[in-house]
Amino acid sequence: MTIVRSLLLFVLAAIAEIGGAWLVWQGWREHRGLWWIAAGVIALGAYGFVATFQPDSHFGRVLAAYGGVFVAGSLAWGVVVDKFRPGLWDLVGAGICLIGVAVIMYAPRG
Template sequence: MPVVTVLRSLMLFALAAVAEIGGAWLIWQGWREHRGLWWIAGGVIALGAYGFVAAFQPAANFGRILAAYGGVFVAGSLIWGMVVDGFRPDRWDLIGAGICLVGVAVIMYAPRAVGS
């Protein structure tokens, strides 16, 4: 897989993570933290945007893309928690996220026969 294609794919995974995690966080803030319906509406819009991002992935298999994205979501959620909520992951959180990201690399970028 060409480097440009891998970089595009990684950028789309990052965008998907911001949209999905950010959308869920906005809904959490609107509902659980009583910030109001505008926060919830923003979350719904962000989650809708997340739904479109996968369509731009260069790989053709939706199941493979979504499975790999699961690992990005795990790591991205920890990063979001650190940056936005002051969460401090322990070594097991970091090891688990690392394992997930290795899974992303294997699922998305391992060499495959043409058409698989």
């Protein structure tokens, strides 16, 4: 159950951070306005709180592992939202990152 909770928190963190950054991008680069940027800033702030609910108490470990989730999540966001088509090496890289997440967060500790 702890691993499932941790994975769900990683997904929620990715949605908040990637979505927040996307909203800022849309507000600024696509000229959608300050409300988009403000919503993005709020989402980015929410991301900061989500990480604190991870079962592991080590900030560095959680954030290091989240980096891999961010990589894979960013590609997934691009596919779903921006209709981006990742290439083979994008997918290989994301897979390597997710393996890193598993090793960093869920490997047995002695």
